[in-house]
Amino acid sequence: xxxxxxxxxxxxxxxxxxxxxxxxxxxxxxxxxxxxxxxxxxxxxxxxxxxxxxxxxxxxxxxxxxxxxxxxxxxxxxxxxxxxxxxxxxxxxxxxxxxxxxxxxxxxxxxxxxxxxxxxxxxxxxxxxxxxxxxxxxxxxxxxxxxxxxxxxxxxxxxxxxxxxxxxxxxxxxxxxxxxxxxxxxxxxxxxxxxxxxxxxxxxxxxxxxxxxxxxxxxxxxxxxxxxxxxxxxxxxxxxxxxxxxxxxxxxxxxxxxxxxxxxxxxxxxxxxxxxxxxxxxxxxxxxxxxxxxxxxxxxxxxxxxxxxxxxxxxxxxxxxxxxxxxx
Amino acid sequence: xxxxxxxxxxxxxxxxxxxxxxxxxxxxxxxxxxxxxxxxxxxxxxxxxxxxxxxxxxxxxxxxxxxxxxxxxxxxxxxxxxxxxxxxxxxxxxxxxxxxxxxxxxxxxxxxxxxxxxxxxxxxxxxxxxxxxxxxxxxxxxxxxxxxxxxxxxxxxxxxxxxxxxxxxxxxxxxxxxxxxxxxxxxxxxxxxxxxxxxxxxxxxxxxxxxxxxxxxxxxxxxxxxxxxxxxxxxxxxxxxxxxxxxxxxxxxxxxxxxxxxxxxxxxxxxxxxxxxxxxxxxxxxxxxxxxxxxxxxxxxxxxxxxxxxxxxxxxxxxxxxxxxxxxxxxxxxxxxxxxxxxxxxxxxxxxxxxxxxxxxxxxxxxxxxxxxxxxxxxxxxxxxxxxxxxxxxxxxxxxxxxxxxxxxxxxxxxxxxxxxxxxxxxxxxxxxxxxxxxxxxxxxxxxxxxxxxxxxxxxxxxxxxxxxxxxxxxxxxxxxxxxxxxxxxxxxxxxxxxxxxxxxxxxxxxxxxxx
Amino acid sequence: xxxxxxxxxxxxxxxxxxxxxxxxxxxxxxxxxxxxxxxxxxxxxxxxxxxxxxxxxxxxxxxxxxxxxxxxxxxxxxxxxxxxxxxxxxxxxxxxxxxxxxxxxxxxxxxxxxxxxxxxxxxxxxxxxxxxxxxxxxxxxxxxxxxxxxxxxx
Numbered sequence: 002x003x004x005x006x007x008x009x010x011x012x013x014x015x016x017x018x019x020x021x022x023x024x025x026x027x028x029x030x031x032x033x034x035x036x037x038x039x040x041x042x043x044x045x046x047x048x049x050x051x052x053x054x055x056x057x058x059x060x061x062x063x064x065x066x067x068x069x070x071x072x073x074x075x076x077x078x079x080x081x082x083x084x085x086x087x088x089x090x091x092x093x094x095x096x097x098x099x100x101x102x103x104x105x106x107x108x109x110x111x112x113x114x115x116x117x118x119x120x121x122x123x124x125x126x127x128x129x130x131x132x133x134x135x136x137x138x139x140x141x142x143x144x145x146x147x148x149x150x151x152x153x154x155x156x157x158x159x160x161x162x163x164x165x166x167x168x169x170x171x172x173x174x175x176x177x178x179x180x181x182x183x184x185x186x187x188x189x190x191x192x193x194x195x196x197x198x199x200x201x202x203x204x205x206x207x208x209x210x211x212x213x214x215x216x217x218x219x220x221x222x223x224x225x226x227x228x229x230x231x232x233x234x235x236x237x238x239x240x241x242x243x244x245x246x247x248x249x250x251x252x253x254x255x256x257x258x259x260x261x262x263x264x265x266x267x268x269x270x271x272x273x274x275x276x277x278x279x280x281x282x283x284x285x286x287x288x289x290x291x292x293x294x295x296x297x298x299x300x301x302x303x304x305x306x307x308x309x310x311x312x313x314x315x316x317x318x319x320x321x322x323x324x325x326x327x328x329x
Numbered sequence: 330x331x332x333x334x335x336x337x338x339x340x341x342x343x344x345x346x347x348x349x350x351x352x353x354x355x356x357x358x359x360x361x362x363x364x365x366x367x368x369x370x371x372x373x374x375x376x377x378x379x380x381x382x383x384x385x386x387x388x389x390x391x392x393x394x395x396x397x398x399x400x401x402x403x404x405x406x407x408x409x410x411x412x413x414x415x416x417x418x419x420x421x422x423x424x425x426x427x428x429x430x431x432x433x434x435x436x437x438x439x440x441x442x443x444x445x446x447x448x449x450x451x452x453x454x455x456x457x458x459x460x461x462x463x464x465x466x467x468x469x470x471x472x473x474x475x476x477x478x479x480x481x482x483x484x485x486x487x488x489x490x491x492x493x494x495x496x497x498x499x500x501x502x503x504x505x506x507x508x509x510x511x512x513x514x515x516x517x518x519x520x521x522x523x524x525x526x527x528x529x530x531x532x533x534x535x536x537x538x539x540x541x542x543x544x545x546x547x548x549x550x551x552x553x554x555x556x557x558x559x560x561x562x563x564x565x566x567x568x569x570x571x572x573x574x575x576x577x578x579x580x581x582x583x584x585x586x587x588x589x590x591x592x593x594x595x596x597x598x599x600x601x602x603x604x605x606x607x608x609x610x611x612x613x614x615x616x617x618x619x620x621x622x623x624x625x626x627x628x629x630x631x632x633x634x635x636x637x638x639x640x641x642x643x644x645x646x647x648x649x650x651x652x653x654x655x656x657x658x659x660x661x662x663x664x665x666x667x668x669x670x671x672x673x674x675x676x677x678x679x680x681x682x683x684x685x686x687x688x689x690x691x692x693x694x695x696x697x698x699x700x701x702x703x704x705x706x707x708x709x710x711x712x713x714x715x716x717x718x719x720x721x722x723x724x725x726x727x728x729x730x731x732x733x734x735x736x737x738x739x740x741x742x743x744x745x746x747x748x749x750x751x752x753x754x755x756x757x758x759x760x761x762x763x764x765x766x767x768x769x770x771x772x773x774x775x776x777x778x779x780x781x782x783x784x785x786x787x788x789x790x791x792x793x794x795x796x797x798x799x800x801x802x803x804x805x806x807x808x809x810x811x812x813x814x815x816x817x818x819x820x821x822x823x824x825x826x827x828x829x830x831x832x833x834x835x836x837x838x839x840x841x842x843x844x845x
Numbered sequence: 846x847x848x849x850x851x852x853x854x855x856x857x858x859x860x861x862x863x864x865x866x867x868x869x870x871x872x873x874x875x876x877x878x879x880x881x882x883x884x885x886x887x888x889x890x891x892x893x894x895x896x897x898x899x900x901x902x903x904x905x906x907x908x909x910x911x912x913x914x915x916x917x918x919x920x921x922x923x924x925x926x927x928x929x930x931x932x933x934x935x936x937x938x939x940x941x942x943x944x945x946x947x948x949x950x951x952x953x954x955x956x957x958x959x960x961x962x963x964x965x966x967x968x969x970x971x972x973x974x975x976x977x978x979x980x981x982x983x984x985x986x987x988x989x990x991x992x993x994x995x996x997x998x999x
Binding site for chain 2: 172
Binding site: 519546549720726728734738740 | 848851852860863866867869870871874876877878884885889891892918919923926927930931933937938942946949950953957958959960970973974977978981985989990991992993994
């Protein structure tokens with residue numbers, strides 16, 4: 002009995018010593034001379050729930066990223082406030098490139114604009130790579146009397162506020178899309194925000210709203226039950242090639258959720274470039290692209306500079322629309 | 330049919346049986362620890378299934394889901410803290426019974442009820458998924474609003490001592506639930522310019538805080554008078570004895586299971602409130618409602634049959650429509666998509682063998698609950714009845730801290746947990762119980778969402794109020810709400826009129842107070 | 846009953862505050878919190894009114910009698926434990942999850958020591974806690990890769 006106890010105690014002591022020793026070793030390594038990035042595991046923060054689109058993409062990227070970086074990539078979820086909690090944390094984190102986070106447009110642009118304290122500014126985050134877009138499309142039920150975008154807009158103009166449009170939340174990509182459409186068409190819709198894409202689709206499929214703004218993957222999945230009137234890409238979307246774009250129909254805007262990766266703004270230039278290279282390698286892997294496209298995403302290979310310019314352009318566009326429509 | 334037969338054979342493959350057993354065991358362990366939930370368990374394990382064959386992955390995750398929802402009852406019974414949100418209603422009678430020294434008896438009841446409930450749920454999932462999923466779509470914003478109002482009437486049932494205080498607790502919960510970004514205009518409410526509160530109060534830390542911290546402090550306050558948190562009594566032939574008692578009321582089991590399945594199917598309601606709705610109904614139908622809350626076996630049965638039935642229920646809209654009925658189901662959706670399986674019709678044609686294998690694995694998982702649950706349950710009750718409070722109290726607090734943190738990897742959630750814990754302790758001392766507060770918190774955001782969405786829909790249609798009162802399901806829900814709200818009064822009148830008859834009827838199965 | 850009066854008054858203040866604070870928000874953002882705040886105030890008023898009824902006074906008398914016989918809870922330890930718990934959570938980030946937990950745990954065990962526990966029993970308890978907590982931290986950190994705060998130590 003007492004023998005057993007002694008063994009236990011020894012075991013514990015050993016465990017404690019090992020833990021401390023391991024930690025000290027890590028510290029020593031960190032405190033030593035600057036080592037080439039990356040020399041230890043990279044945290045890849047997903048600002049949304051597990052199981053969502055950002056998460057799925059990251060899970061697919063992980064193996065490729067680990068190969069490209071040569072270190073472990075640890076995916077951790079930090080959901081909350083539409084991503085703002087994670088981005089606020091990133092903005093305050095050490096700018097060493099060991100914490101990288103998914104960033105979504107328009108979220109990171111709109112939140113600092115409309116919230117009194119979002120916890121970060123768009124400029125606090127340094128965009129590194131843009132790899133994916135989920136285009137947003139507008140659809141009505143299969144048995145709706147409206148067959149084209151023109152029909153629907155004409156009806157909405159004649160009956161202001163009569164057409165209800167389901168979408169995934171306030172100040173989300175869907176919300177922005179309806180605002181842009183209202184701004185460009187002078188029609189007046191009633192936007193009904195839900196607490197996410199899934200409940201929004203439920204509301205629409207149950208016939209509780211007349212139209213829906215939905216992500217491309219939901220459109221692909223439920224296309225039997227709806228007529229898709231327009232999609233927010235610049236060119237036709239590969240998975241729904243018979244659906245015209247908003248632009249084709251005279252409304253000059255694109256709608257979608259863009260996903261990329263970002264770091265804290267003071268991250269050293271060579272580290273940013275290393276992350277850019279790793280994501281570029283993964284994003285050019287044909288197998289990865291094929292898998293992502295099958296899930297209903299549009300894939301990009303856009304590096305840091307072009308990405309930053311894109312965000313600036315989007316920011317101006319969003320500020321114009323929100324100001325014109327009195328949302329700011 | 331060959332697909333179905335093949336599915337049965339696949340499930341019975343030893344490796345799959347092993348994975349189910351592992352999943353259920355791991356799930357029970359996670360669910361049993363206060364602070365660690367089914368959602369967290371599935372989310373943390375999905376990356377491990379990445380390299381697995383799709384059948385193995387699903388079978389394992391399904392087992393974890395079932396096990397975790399069941400395992401939540403252990404913490405509910407042993408330390409008065411729902412191990413997962415689904416087990417809230419289990420605390421009402423489970424802990425009361427444990428305090429009398431019958432912790433293991435309560436666990437046996439929970440085990441049998443969970444297994445039966447789970448099997449009923451899987452039955453619905455296997456045979457009635459498509460029509461049920463279509464029906465669930467009829468639930469629009471007005472229906473959700475009325476469903477939550479109906480849910481709030483449960484407060485009257487779970488606060489028998491003072492209805493006013495129960496309702497006050499509910500209002501506090503609803504108000505706490507409005508912290509954070511508002512669903513329609515996107516205003517940040519009651520955050521006082523802090524970033525952490527932008528996100529609102531997350532359910533899990535609130536739940537741990539309100540239930541667990543007061544219990545820990547109570548243990549501390551009374552540790553000189555009792556050695557362990559709950560007394561222990563050895564019980565032999567427990568399974569047979571409990572089963573005999575429960576078999577006397579097959580309708581209770583069946584009704585609770587069906588309620589659980591249906592609430593589980595309605596997307597967004599989920600297993601979290603299934604247990605409470607079913608508990609409410611059990612009290613209402615019972616001839617001796619006053620015995621509930623004092624260790625009634627019926628109460629545990631209602632809560633546990635229902636929340637495990639809700640597991641399969643939440644998979645109905647998930648598999649047929651791709652809409653998760655509950656948070657753990659949302660994580661499962663991600664796992665399905667990672668495996669290239671898109672929910673919907675395809676799941677029942679192209680992927681039919683996999684889908685049916687997954688469904689049948691749930692049958693096995695629920696059967697496996699019985700032996701595994703009885704074994705682990707006995708161990709768990711021995712641990713809690715055996716540990717001195719000086720060790721148990723700090724250890725439970727440690728688990729609360731780690732669980733609150735891990736749910737969103739957010740340190741602010743730990744502070745929220747402790748802050749609400751202190752509120753909960755003070756509240757408990759003045760008679761504000763955690764049950765109604767948490768119920769308000771769970772229902773609050775759903776209620777507000779339904780309300781404001783309906784108002785927008787009504788405005789668009791030009792008839793702002795009619796939308797609340799003209800839809801068929803809404804009218805049924807309004808009827809249920811009225812009945813539920815006025816039931817205590819009706820019951821009192823009925824009792825006054827026929828006291829003799831009421832007394833003569835079969836008593837609910839309550840353990841006699843031997844300690845008193 | 847004095848308790849109930851205090852609770853009612855506190856909650857009325859709380860409800861009024863919530864109502865006023867909500868005034869700043871948009872029409873659809875304040876509707877729900879204001880309705881709930883109003884309900885809270887009304888319910889608290891009912892609770893307040895109840896404390897003045899005769900039945901309440903009788904109940905109070907009965908309760909006082911009962912309380913005299915009941916065991917006295919050890920509120921001093923509760924207060925101390927709460928302080929330790931607060932320190933525990935606040936030290937998680939600066940010291941690291943493991944270190945803060947071990948320190949606070951040991952402190953809590955010593956604080957909670959009962960009359961029939963000798964020094965050996967206390968040490969045994971601390972040791973058991975250390976083993977269990979270390980195991981948990983290792984599983985979370987290494988196996989499940991949950992990023993528990995590391996802080997200054999670990």
